[in-house]
Each structure stands twice: as C-alpha cells, then as structure tokens.
Amino acid sequence: xxxxxxxxxxxxxxxxxxxAGFVGRMSMSMTGIGIVLxxxxxxxxxxxxxxxxxALSLAYAAGAPLSARFADRYGQRRVLVPxxxxxxxxxxxxxxxxxxxxxxxxxxxxAVLAGASQPSLGAWVRARWAHALRDSPGRLHTAFSxxxxxxxxxxxxxxILVTALATGVHxxxxxxxxxxxxxxxxxxxxAQRGSEPPPRPRTPGVRARGVLANPVVFALAPxxxxxxxxxxxxxxxxxxxxxxxxxxxxxxxxxxxxxxxxGVAALWYGARxxxxxxxxxxxxxxxxxxxVLVPPVLVGNLWLMMPVVFFSGLAISPTIIPGYGLxxxxxxxxxxxxxxxxxxxxxxxxxxxxxxxxxxxxxxxGSRAAFGLSLGAAALAxxxxxxxxxxxxxxx
Numbered sequence: 001x002x003x004x005x006x007x008x009x010x011x012x013x014x015x016x017x018x019x020a021g022f023v024g025r026m027s028m029s030m031t032g033i034g035i036v037l038x039x040x041x042x043x044x045x046x047x048x049x050x051x052x053x054x055a056l057s058l059a060y061a062a063g064a065p066l067s068a069r070f071a072d073r074y075g076q077r078r079v080l081v082p083x084x085x086x087x088x089x090x091x092x093x094x095x096x097x098x099x100x101x102x103x104x105x106x107x108x109x110x111a112v113l114a115g116a117s118q119p120s121l122g123a124w125v126r127a128r129w130a131h132a133l134r135d136s137p138g139r140l141h142t143a144f145s146x147x148x149x150x151x152x153x154x155x156x157x158x159x160i161l162v163t164a165l166a167t168g169v170h171x172x173x174x175x176x177x178x179x180x181x182x183x184x185x186x187x188x189x190x191a192q193r194g195s196e197p198p199p200r201p202r203t204p205g206v207r208a209r210g211v212l213a214n215p216v217v218f219a220l221a222p223x224x225x226x227x228x229x230x231x232x233x234x235x236x237x238x239x240x241x242x243x244x245x246x247x248x249x250x251x252x253x254x255x256x257x258x259x260x261x262x263g264v265a266a267l268w269y270g271a272r273x274x275x276x277x278x279x280x281x282x283x284x285x286x287x288x289x290x291x292v293l294v295p296p297v298l299v300g301n302l303w304l305m306m307p308v309v310f311f312s313g314l315a316i317s318p319t320i321i322p323g324y325g326l327x328x329x330x331x332x333x334x335x336x337x338x339x340x341x342x343x344x345x346x347x348x349x350x351x352x353x354x355x356x357x358x359x360x361x362x363x364x365x366g367s368r369a370a371f372g373l374s375l376g377a378a379a380l381a382x383x384x385x386x387x388x389x390x391x392x393x394x395x396x
Contacts, residue, residue, distance in 0.1 A: 004142045004271045011132055013195040020192065021125035022150055024185020027178035029158030031118070032057065034175030035094075035111070037166035042098050052111045057352050059115030061345040068123055068341035072334055075199035076124055077190040083117050084186040090114035091179035095172045114179075119186060122151065123340035130328050130336060131197040137329075138273075144324050145270020148317045152263040156256060200334035216330040217339050219388035220323060223286070224343045226381035227320070228350020229357070230293070230374045234258060236358040237296070237370030238309065244367055245302040257306045261313025269318045278322045278329060285319030286382035293378050296371040350377075 009015055032053045039049035071079045094110035129143040166174035212218060235255060242251035274281060292312045299305045324340065331339040354377065361369035 004139075005146055005267075008139065008142050008146060013192065014129070014132055017125060017128050017189055017192050017195050018146075018150075020185050020188035021121050021128075022154070022185070023181055024119075024121045024189060025125075025150070025154055026158055026161075026181040026185070027118070028122075029155045030162040030174060030178035030181070031114075033159055034162045034166060034178050037163065038095065038098055038171045038175050039107075041166070041171035042101075043104070048104055048107075052107055054352060055108055056111045056115035056118075057348060059112040060118045060120075061349045063116030064118065064120035064123075064345045065338055065342040067117075067119055069335070069338040071124065071127075072197075072200055072337045076127075076196050076337075077193065078199075080119060080124070080186050080190040083119055084183050087114055087117035087119075088179050088183045090117060091175065095175060099172060118182065120341040120344050121182075121186065121189070122147065123337055123344050124189065126324060126328070126340050127197050127337040128195050132195055140328060141274065141321060141325055142270040144321045144328075145266045145317065148266040148270075148321055149263050152259045152266065152317075156259050197337070212342065214331055214335065214339065215389065216326060217342060219384070220326065220343055221346045223381045223385050223388070224323065224346040225350040225353070226377045226384070228347040228352075229354035229377035230289070230350075230381070231316075231347070232351040232354030233358040233361075233370050233374035233377065234293075234296070234309070234312070236355060236362060237367045237374065238305075240362040240367035240370060241305060242302060247302055250302065254302070254306060254309060257310040258313040261310040262316035265314040266317035266321065269321055278325045282319065282322040282326060283382070283385050285315060285322060286378070286385045289315040289319050290375065290378040290382045293371070293375040297368055297375055 009018070035053045035056065036049040039045065039052055043049070067079055067083055090110055090113040094107060094114055097107050097110055126144060126147055129147070130137075130140060133139050133143060162174035162178060164174075165177050166172075212221070238254045238258065239251040242254055276284075292315045295308045296305065296312060299308050323343065327339045327343055328336065354373070358370040358373050361373055
C-alpha cells in the first residue's frame with residue numbers, strides 16, 4: 001500500500017508543495033473554532049461568536065471559487081500573494097476589534113473580508129498535482145487519495161491545536177495561529193514556480209460563463225452540498241450521542257473513529273488500480289455511503305457505536321476522491337482550479353446547513369434524529385448522482 005505513495009512523492013517538485021499545502025490548509029479546521037473560542041471568551045456570547053463564524057464561512061464559500069478563477073487565468077502566484085496578505089490583515093483586524101471591545105456590528109465586516117480572502121488551498125494543491133502528473137493521469141487517483149488523507153489529518157489535529165492555544169495560551173492565540181498557517185503555507189506555495197500550473201488567459205465562451213455553467217460541476221454541486229450535510233450531521237449527532245450516553249468527553253474519540261475510517265479508506269483506494277470508470281465508482285460510493293449510514297441510526301451503545309462509525313467512515317473517501325477526479329477529467333483545464341474550489345466550498349455550505357438542521361433535530365428528538373438526517377442527505381446525494389449525466393470536457 002505504501003509503494004504508490006512513495007513513488008508519488010518522488011515526482012520532482014511535489015514534496016515542497018505538499019508540505020506548503022499542508023501548513024496552509026491547517027486553518028480550514030481551526031478558523032471557525034478559533035473565532036468561537038475568542039469571541040465567547042471576550043464577550044461571553046456564543047450567539048455572536050456563531051454568527052461571526054457563519055459570516056466568515058459564507059464569505060469564504062463565495063470568495064474561494066472567484067479567487068481560484070483568477071488563479072486559473074493569471075497564475076497562482078500573482079493571485080495568492082495579495083490574497084493571503086489581505087487575509088492576514090483582515091484576521092488581525094478582527095482580533096484587534098474583539099480584544100478592544102469594539103461595537104459588535106464592526107466585527108462582521110472584518111470577518112467577511114477574512115473569509116472572502118481565504119484561499120481554498122486544497123483545490124490549488126490538487127491543480128498542481130494535475131499539472132505535475134499531466135503525463136501520467138492514471139496516477140491522479142493516488143494523488144487525490146493522498147490529499148484526502150492530508151485533509152483527514154488536518155481535521156483531527158487542527159481542532160486540538162486551536163483549542164489548546166486558545167484555552168492554554170491566550171483567547172486570540174488559536175485564531176492567530178490559524179491565520180499564520182494560512183500566510184506561511186500560502187507564501188511558501190507561491191514561491192514554488194516550477195510546479196505552478198501555467199496561466200490560461202480568458203477565452204470566449206467557456207471562461208466567460210463561469211465554471212458553474214459546466215454541466216459536470218452543475219451536477220456535482222448539489223451532491224457535494226448533501227455530502228457536507230452528511231458530515232456535519234454525523235459530527236453533531238456523535239457529540240449528542242456521547243452526551244446522552246453520559247460520556248461527553250469521548251465525543252472526540254467517536255469523531256476520531258469516523259475520520260480514521262475515512263483516512264484508512266483513502267490510503268487503500270489510492271493504492272489500487274481501478275478498471276471501473278470514474279462515474280461508476282462515484283455512484284457506487286454514494287450508494288455504499290447511504291447503506292453504511294443506516295447502522296448509526298439503530299445503535300444505542302457508545303462502545304458499539306465506535307466501530308460502527310469507523311465502518312461508516314470507510315465510505316467517505318472512496319466517494320469524495322472520484323468526485324474530485326470527475327472535476328479534473330471533465331472540466332476544461334482553464335477552469336480546473338475554479339472547479340475544484342467550487343465543489344470544495346459547496347461542501348462547506350452543506351456543513352453550515354447541516355449544522356443548523358442537525359442542531360435543531362437533536363434539540364427536538366435527540367442524536368438519532370441527527371444520524372437520520374445524515375442518512376437522508378446521503379440518500380438524496382445518491383439519487384442526484386445516479387440521475388446526473390457526466391460529459392467529456394471540451395478542450396480550450
């Protein structure tokens with residue numbers, strides 16, 4: 001299983017951009033929690049903290065595909081450097097306003113600017129993989145599997161790090177560290193010119209309409225939206241379930257089992273050579289994900305739930321990875337980074353939607369309702385994916 005990944009990282013120029021991307025993406029699992037920890041500690045209001053985190057997330061969902069479009073058009077370096085300098089400045093301003101006790105309304109413009117200037121580095125790194133492996137596209141599923149493992153490790157380590165800094169050092173330390181990761185990783189990525197995909201100037205037709213006009217992205221967006229609902233509903237359901245069982249402190253372990261399952265599956269998936277076409281793998285993944293989300297609705301014991309959610313997590317990466325692969329294969333090269341960023345941020349919008357719905361479901365009916373929500377969202381994603389038509393990309 002290790003050999004394909006060792007060979008992958010032996011491709012010249014890949015290790016530096018992988019390392020830079022890892023550091024820069026740490027913030028995706030730290031920023032929201034960092035805002036909540038900072039604002040709640042200073043103002044005592046979780047309501048304001050949650051609204052600020054939501055405002056930042058929505059601004060990120062709107063801004064990330066746009067900045068990725070400019071990266072496709074002008075090159076990553078020209079866009080990334082001013083973008084992350086703006087992000088660092090906006091985050092510093094937000095921290096300063098919170099600590100200074102500024103009027104609460106004044107916090108929102110800073111949060112929106114910080115979110116809009118946050119790059120979707122996962123998409124930028126995947127675009128670099130597509131460029132680095134342009135002569136051996138069959139290895140892209142291994143590269144995208146590796147990036148899924150990186151994402152899972154970030155979502156395990158990030159919350160622990162930001163919580164430790166905000167509670168053990170200073171309330172602003174967690175959010176400050178998240179911004180520093182974005183700045184350092186992004187500048188390191190921008191400095192690597194050799195692995196940067198070449199800019200593709202605007203051309204009539206395809207570029208003018210935007211990537212959402214591409215039928216593949218248009219079909220994938222609602223599927224990834226529902227997958228975001230699945231992820232957040234499982235997270236909230238797991239926390240509520242552990243609380244109901246009288247073991248709230250084990251909620252993190254329960255979530256770690258889920259992430260571990262996804263990471264193990266990503267390693268296995270990327271090490272295999274697949275004969276099935278991408279769209280078939282994607283649809284099978286969605287169907288399997290729906291099936292494996294049935295047991296969490298039925299289980300009533302914490303110790304049994306841990307292996308159950310581990311096996312549920314096994315279906316995540318083999319669904320997400322071919323989804324990204326479809327974008328890479330079927331979206332024109334001039335829109336690749338934008339397409340990858342759009343589906344990534346669509347997951348984020350789904351997470352925000354799912355968090356709201358799952359929280360209300362738990363309040364009304366307990367953790368089982370949140371797990372039921374994740375099952376319903378997965379089933380809807382499977383139906384949409386089965387009905388979608390995936391066409392070959394048009395060369396530009």
